[in-house]
Amino acid sequence: MKPFKVAILGCGTVGGGVAKILLEECKRVAERAGRTIEIASIVDLFPSQSAQRHGIDPAYYCGGGKELTPREAARYIRDILSDESIDLVVETIGGTSPEIVALAHDALRHKKHLVTANKALLAEHGKAIFITAAEQKRALGYEAAVCAAIPIIKAINECFTGDEILSLSGIMNGTSNYILSQMEAEQRGYPDALKEAQERGYAEADPSLDVNGGDAGHKLTILLRIIFGLDIGSDDLQIQGIESITGDDFEFANEMDCSIKLICYAKREKESVFATVRPMMVKRGNLLSRINGATNAVQLRNKYAQQSTLIGQGAGSLETGSAIVSDIVFIARYGDKAIRNPALYAYQLKSFDELVFPYNVTFETANVPGITGIVTTAIGKYEINIDTVSHNRYHASNAVFSIVTMPCTHRQIANAVEEIKNRHPSSLLAEPKIIPILA
Numbered sequence: 001m002k003p004f005k006v007a008i009l010g011c012g013t014v015g016g017g018v019a020k021i022l023l024e025e026c027k028r029v030a031e032r033a034g035r036t037i038e039i040a041s042i043v044d045l046f047p048s049q050s051a052q053r054h055g056i057d058p059a060y061y062c063g064g065g066k067e068l069t070p071r072e073a074a075r076y077i078r079d080i081l082s083d084e085s086i087d088l089v090v091e092t093i094g095g096t097s098p099e100i101v102a103l104a105h106d107a108l109r110h111k112k113h114l115v116t117a118n119k120a121l122l123a124e125h126g127k128a129i130f131i132t133a134a135e136q137k138r139a140l141g142y143e144a145a146v147c148a149a150i151p152i153i154k155a156i157n158e159c160f161t162g163d164e165i166l167s168l169s170g171i172m173n174g175t176s177n178y179i180l181s182q183m184e185a186e187q188r189g190y191p192d193a194l195k196e197a198q199e200r201g202y203a204e205a206d207p208s209l210d211v212n213g214g215d216a217g218h219k220l221t222i223l224l225r226i227i228f229g230l231d232i233g234s235d236d237l238q239i240q241g242i243e244s245i246t247g248d249d250f251e252f253a254n255e256m257d258c259s260i261k262l263i264c265y266a267k268r269e270k271e272s273v274f275a276t277v278r279p280m281m282v283k284r285g286n287l288l289s290r291i292n293g294a295t296n297a298v299q300l301r302n303k304y305a306q307q308s309t310l311i312g313q314g315a316g317s318l319e320t321g322s323a324i325v326s327d328i329v330f331i332a333r334y335g336d337k338a339i340r341n342p343a344l345y346a347y348q349l350k351s352f353d354e355l356v357f358p359y360n361v362t363f364e365t366a367n368v369p370g371i372t373g374i375v376t377t378a379i380g381k382y383e384i385n386i387d388t389v390s391h392n393r394y395h396a397s398n399a400v401f402s403i404v405t406m407p408c409t410h411r412q413i414a415n416a417v418e419e420i421k422n423r424h425p426s427s428l429l430a431e432p433k434i435i436p437i438l439a
């Protein structure tokens with residue numbers, strides 16, 4: 001069988017990992033694919049830097065190793081797309097600029113299979129790209145886009161096909177998990193832990209997407225499409241980041257035998273799907289509470305197979321590269337049938353506000369007689385049953401305490417908080433923090 005030819009567009013951290021694995025593992029990869037997989041060409045603006053960093057022969061790079069202008073790179077990409085001998089394009093440039101969106105469609109229209117790690121691209125433009133792939137009868141591989149080395153896309157598309165996934169809880173951003181783990185284990189402040197995560201290279205170029213839940217939201221959006229057939233963008237999700245988590249929150253969590261994690265959560269109830277990304281207090285009995293550092297984990301609750309948890313590395317050059325190579329191998333072996341296009345169903349995304357959880361609600365109030373009564377009276381009015389009231393912590397002259405509720409909705413709590421603000425305007429000194437508790 002003739003070799004399967006691959007072009008790599010963008011040879012930075014991830015593209016370089018792909019090239020390195022394809023070159024180092026060519027024999028093993030050929031055995032698994034049933035044919036030789038060849039790198040036909042690589043396009044990168046800074047080839048010598050890339051070649052040196054990843055140990056790749058500069059001859060693979062368009063332009064013979066000299067730096068390219070964006071215009072030259074675009075011309076080389078056009079040449080690759082018009083080259084009928086090239087079977088598959090790896091897009092590891094990243095971003096969601098109009099040029100990248102157009103590149104994804106153009107590659108497919110030029111009859112190339114497309115493999116990408118670009119979660120933002122698929123979260124924001126996935127539907128149209130899936131349609132182009134189906135129209136052109138070409139495969140679209142994106143295993144690397146969600147939790148990199150964890151084979152969650154294949155698990156969902158290939159392995160749980162005899163089952164029904166009822167809910168998902170995941171730690172899908174390594175940077176925020178690293179920060180929270182450091183805050184918990186070393187009692188470090190948030191800014192300090194963020195700085196270290198950046199120095200270790202876990203964070204995205206713009207770390208705000210890691211800590212504000214945006215990156216995890218992109219990944220959850222992709223999973224919602226393939227698990228529940230939901231046709232949404234990540235802007236439709238209710239997302240909250242970890243920026244406001246403090247040492248006090250970890251103390252309250254500890255009292256409840258919980259850790260705090262940034263959780264991607266989704267659950268189907270009848271024709272509705274509830275989904276969100278937000279910090280949750282996770283009971284220590286739940287394996288997710290013990291996933292520390294930059295590691296990712298995705299827990300699926302299935303109708304028949306019950307619970308499965310996949311744990312692994314959600315970032316890194318070779319880790320992400322290995323997921324991309326696995327897509328390349330699948331596509332070389334099975335062509336456009338390699339990866340199933342997600343079917344869309346009529347489920348509705350429902351507001352997370354209506355989903356029932358126990359909550360930890362932290363109040364910062366003036367330290368005056370009767371304040372606990374004001375808070376608990378409002379909570380009772382909205383029929384929220386209190387489980388525990390924590391010991392008070394004092395900050396200067398303020399009182400800080402948390403109330404753990406029995407299962408109720410976020411909306412009930414938000415209503416009680418509004419009631420307190422309206423009836424006793426000066427009693428709350430900060431916005432109460434409402435954190436779900438995941439058993």
Ligand code: HSE
Nearest residue numbers: 173174175203204315
């Ligand atoms: N920066 C991401 C993380 C990896 O920290 O998990 C790529 O999505």
